[in-house]
Structure formats: structure tokens, C-alpha cells
Amino acid sequence: MMEREEDEPVSPAGRFFLRPEMDQVINCALGLKNSLDVNYLKEHVKSSIMIQHPRFCSLLVRDNQGREHWRRTEVEIDRHVLVPELGGEFDAEGSPEDDEEIVNRYLADLAVSSPLGTDKPLWEFHLLRAQKCCVLRIHHALGDGISLMSLFLSCCRRADRPDEVPSISITASSSNSNSSKAKENKLSRSSRGGCGRLLWKGVLVVWFTIVFVVKFILRSLWVKxxxxxxxxxxxxxxxxxxxxxxxxxxxxxxxxxxxxxxxxINDVLFGVISFGLTRYLQMQSPKKQREGLQLTGLAMVNLRQESGLQDLSNMMKNNNSRSRWGNQFGFLLLPVYYHENVDDPLQYVKRAKAMLDTKKQSFEAHCSYAIGKLAMWVLGPKVATMLNYRILCNTSFTISNIVGPQEEIMVSGIPVTYFRVNSTGLPHALTMHMVSFAGRAEMQILVAKEIIPDPRVLAKCFQDALLELKDAAATSMKD
Structure with missing residues (x-):
């Protein structure tokens, strides 16, 4: 008789996402060129590398002290593949919803009303046959965006070369990283200019880290x-x-x-966010906003030494500290500002770049991760989660940006038409998740509808902001 494998403790970050106040599920929507047969999907999932991963075949259990663990179990595919039948509705003008609106409405409903049950591993597929869409729901305790994107792409193939897995732009991915390795390289380069310059760089890193960590702590207390x-x-x-x-x-x-x-690209993205939010506030605010009003975003940053998406075989080795599976991220506070009557729209990008450049000179993300682990260990999950919850309550929005495949891809031999990500509800009224894919980038804008009644207006503000920035860029390049 085989002995049962020993339960594996849930990581501190995983415990954070399992708290009732922060119960986070990632919803990944895949648009497909053709409808997918449910039995074919089940067979594909059974034979995929996903099922081989320990997190996807483990139950969440709690011991006598209430501490969470992963326990290996047999996966019953039929319980993980759901086939809801969705009907369209009509908008205010009496026009029927298109497939995109139906899928977005379904995802919005999932964000607040459908937690994952703990009587099975914490993932599901929802097959929306009429809309040619498949929604993969994964609890955030299983892993972060880098882990899950790496897993997803390992199950895909290039549309033009079916024998090859999709490729990722490492350069683009690395721009998201706030890793110590990048800072060490900067310090190494600066040392060529003399010890004085190296010392000054080190002083700046220490100074910015202290300033940003203090601000981070104050956000968990009373600053809002x-x-x-x-x-x-x-x-x-x-x-x-x-x-x-x-x-x-x-x-x-x-x-x-x-x-x-x-x-x-991240500088441009935050320029678009700042410009777009300024446009939206001008349209929607009942009274004139204060010039320079700060709107603070909360972003998660990959802390793995190897930036970008990871080799899945390495991530599945728990002893690999460079690119291991799980939630390996820190938080950054990213402020954008309300500015009216800006003569040059590129100023939004320049301000965003200046802000992000200072963030890159600090260890804010690493310190936030360390503080979270320390709080979880010393104060316990309830208090640690409360402090993180207060940070969310005291900031204005959540933002994430994940670099996806550069080329068109297929799943189970079916071309993928779009790949979008969002998560379940947070205390923020505005949550934005952007994924780039085959030359385009799509950002899911999830809102509390009592506060932001029509997110399509906000989406148009962002799209128009980028087009205006593009025109300004073309003009500046001619000068």
C-alpha cells in the first residue's frame, strides 16, 4: 500500500490570498476561432502538463491550528469543466449584446459571486460554446501571473509552427522587473565612473528605499x-x-x-493611465478636481532573479530559488496625477517615466514582500491581511501588466483570438489587468458599477489618450 504524500504548507503569500477579505481568483478568458467540444477539452486537460503540477492536483486543507496545507488528491476532470449556457441581454438603446459584452458580463459576475470550492483543487474551466470562449479560473494561492502565464503557454503552440511553443520578448518582460540583479548591474556599470559615483548611486538606492517603504507602511495605517x-x-x-x-x-x-x-512600454502605459484618468475625471466629476490630485495605483512586481516568463520545468522544482513556482512578487505604490490643460500630451509619459525611474532605484518591492512575510509570521494571517487590506482601501486602483506571446498561438489545435485576464473583486472600485499578445495589448477594466457606472467610457478615455499621445509623438519626431 502506497503511503500518502506529506502535506505541503501553503506559502505566506498564498495564505494571504486565502483570507476571506482577500479571496482572489484569477479569471483568464481565451477567445477561440472555433467552438471547442467539451469532451475534447476534457481529454486535452487530462493529458496536459497542468495536471502534472502538484498545485493543480492538491486540495486545500487546514490542520488543527487552522494553518493551510496542500494535500495531493485524484483530479476528477468532470468536476472542473463547466458548460454554462449564457443568454444575451439588451442595452439601454434596445440593441442586443455582442459576444464580447456577454463574456465580459459573465466575467464581471464571476468576480463577486462565484468563489472556488475547497472540496476540489482550486481551478475550473468554464466553456462558453456559443461565444467561442473558454474561461480558466485559478485561485491566486496557486501562483502569480508569471507562474500561470508560463504554465498556460507550455500548453500552447505557435499557429505558424505547430511544433514550437510560443516565444516571449524577454526585453519587454524585463521592464516589469524590479530585481536586485538589475540594480547590481547598474551599480557595476557606475563603478567604472569612479568610487564617488558608485557611492552616490548606493546612497540613492538606500534613500529611495527608505522613503518608499515608509510611505508603504503609512498607507497601511492612515494615509489615503x-x-x-x-x-x-x-x-x-x-x-x-x-x-x-x-x-x-x-x-x-x-x-x-x-x-x-x-x-x-511601462512608462507609456502609465502615461496612458494618467492621461486617461484625467480625461475621465474631467467628464465625470461633479466639481472641478484639484490640479495635481494624486491617484495611487497598487502594482505587483515579479521578484524572480530571472525576469520575464519562466521555464516551467524549472519552476516545478521547489528547490530552485531563481525561478520557482508560486507567488513571488512584491507591491509597488505607483502614483499618477490629475493635470488639466497640458500643452504637450507627452508630458504625461515623461512624468510617468520620472516616477518609475525612482522606483527602479529602490528595493520597495522586495521590502514589501519581506514586510508581508514578517507580518504574517509575527502577527498572524488575520492582522497581516488587515494591513494589506488597508493599503487597498487607501489607494485608488490596481494595475498589472503581463507580457504574453509575440505570435499567434493555438490551444488544442484551435487558434486563439484573444487572451484577457481579470481577477475577483478588491476594495478598489477600479482594477486594470493588461496582457500583450501578438502585437496588441488588451486591458480588462473591472469596476464597481455603483461608483463607475459604465467602464466602456473609461476604456475609451484610455484608447483616445494613446491615440493622442501617438499623434504628439509623431509631431515631436518631425520637429
Missing amino acids: DEKSAITGGAGVELWPRKLATAKFKLDDMKAVKKAVANAT
Whole structure:
């Protein structure tokens, strides 16, 4: 008789996502060129590498002290593949919803009303046959965005070369990283200019780290953003949601990037966010907003030494500290500002770049991760989660940006038409998740509809902001 494998403790970050206040499920929507047969999907899942991963064939259990563990179990595929039948509705003008609106409405409902049961491993497939869409729901305790994207792409193949897995732009991915390795390289390069310059760089790193960590701690206590038309707060995670998709061309972002010296795609993204939110507040606020109003975003940053997406075989080895599976991320506080009557729209990108450049010179993300682990260990999960919850209540929005495959891809031999991600509700009234895929980037905008009634208006503000930035970039390049 085989002995049962020993239960594996849930990581501190995983325990954080399992708390009732922060119960987080990641919803990944895959658009398909053709409808997918449910039996074919089940067979594909059974033979996929996903089922071989310990997290996807383990139950969440709690011991006598209430501490969470993973316990291996047999996976019953039929319990993990659901086939809901969705009907369309009509908008205010009497027009029927299209497939995208139906899927977004379904995802918005999942964000507040459908937790994953603990009587089976914490993942599900929802097959929306009429809409040619498959929704993969994965609890955040299983892993972060890098882990899950790496797993997903290992199950995909290139559309033009079916024998090859999709490729990822490491350069683009690395712009998301706030790793110590990048800082060490900077310090190494600066040492060539003399010890004085190296010392000054070190002083800046220490200074910015102290400043940002103090600000981070204060956010968990009493410091908060001013109230605005997008402000959420305690309990908002339970409010009904709406979802819209903002669609961008990566070539447009790259055109803007070229117009601002040493800019990155993330700089452009935050310029778009700042510009778009300014547009939205001008339209929706009942009274004039204060010039320079700060709207603070909360972002998760990959802390693995190897930036970008990871080799799955390495991630599945728990003893690999460089790229191991799980939740390996820290938090960054990323402020954007309300500015009216800006003569040059590129100023939004330049301000965003200046802010992000200072963040890159600090260990804020690493310190936030360490503080979270320490709080979980010393104060326990309840208090540690309460402090993180207060940070969410005291900021204005959540933002994430994951680099996806550069080329068109297939799943089970069926071409993928879009790949979008969102998560379940947070105290924020505005949550944004962007994924780039085959030359385009799509951002899911999840809102509390009592605060932001129509997220499509906000999505258009972001799209128009990028187009205006593109025009400004073209003009500046001619001068």
C-alpha cells in the first residue's frame, strides 16, 4: 500500500490570498476561432502538463491550528469543466449584446459571486460554446501571473509552427522587473565612473528605499488618497461589477516610446493611465478636481532573479530559488496625477517615466514582500491581511501588466483570438489587468458599477489618450 504524500504548507503569500477579505481568483478568458467540444477539452486537460503540477492536483486543507496545507488528491476532470449556457441581454438603446459584452458580463459576475470550492483543487474551466470562449479560473494561492502565464503557454503552440511553443520578448518582460540583479548591474556599470559615483548611486538606492517603504507602511495605517470619482473603500469588493476591454496596438505604444528618451512600454502605459484618468475625471466629476490630485495605483512586481516568463520545468522544482513556482512578487505604490490643460500630451509619459525611474532605484518591492512575510509570521494571517487590506482601501486602483506571446498561438489545435485576464473583486472600485499578445495589448477594466457606472467610457478615455499621445509623438519626431 502506497503511503500518502506529506502535506505541503501553503506559502505566506498564498495564505494571504486565502483570507476571506482577500479571496482572489484569477479569471483568464481565451477567445477561440472555433467552438471547442467539451469532451475534447476534457481529454486535452487530462493529458496536459497542468495536471502534472502538484498545485493543480492538491486540495486545500487546514490542520488543527487552522494553518493551510496542500494535500495531493485524484483530479476528477468532470468536476472542473463547466458548460454554462449564457443568454444575451439588451442595452439601454434596445440593441442586443455582442459576444464580447456577454463574456465580459459573465466575467464581471464571476468576480463577486462565484468563489472556488475547497472540496476540489482550486481551478475550473468554464466553456462558453456559443461565444467561442473558454474561461480558466485559478485561485491566486496557486501562483502569480508569471507562474500561470508560463504554465498556460507550455500548453500552447505557435499557429505558424505547430511544433514550437510560443516565444516571449524577454526585453519587454524585463521592464516589469524590479530585481536586485538589475540594480547590481547598474551599480557595476557606475563603478567604472569612479568610487564617488558608485557611492552616490548606493546612497540613492538606500534613500529611495527608505522613503518608499515608509510611505508603504503609512498607507497601511492612515494615509489615503483624496476622494475622487473612482475611489473605492472597505466593503467595495462585495459590490456588483462591470467589465470593459480597452484595446491598444503595441506599435502605437512603441511609437510613443521612441518619442521619449529611454522610455519603456511601462512608462507609456502609465502615461496612458494618467492621461486617461484625467480625461475621465474631467467628464465625470461633479466639481472641478484639484490640479495635481494624486491617484495611487497598487502594482505587483515579479521578484524572480530571472525576469520575464519562466521555464516551467524549472519552476516545478521547489528547490530552485531563481525561478520557482508560486507567488513571488512584491507591491509597488505607483502614483499618477490629475493635470488639466497640458500643452504637450507627452508630458504625461515623461512624468510617468520620472516616477518609475525612482522606483527602479529602490528595493520597495522586495521590502514589501519581506514586510508581508514578517507580518504574517509575527502577527498572524488575520492582522497581516488587515494591513494589506488597508493599503487597498487607501489607494485608488490596481494595475498589472503581463507580457504574453509575440505570435499567434493555438490551444488544442484551435487558434486563439484573444487572451484577457481579470481577477475577483478588491476594495478598489477600479482594477486594470493588461496582457500583450501578438502585437496588441488588451486591458480588462473591472469596476464597481455603483461608483463607475459604465467602464466602456473609461476604456475609451484610455484608447483616445494613446491615440493622442501617438499623434504628439509623431509631431515631436518631425520637429
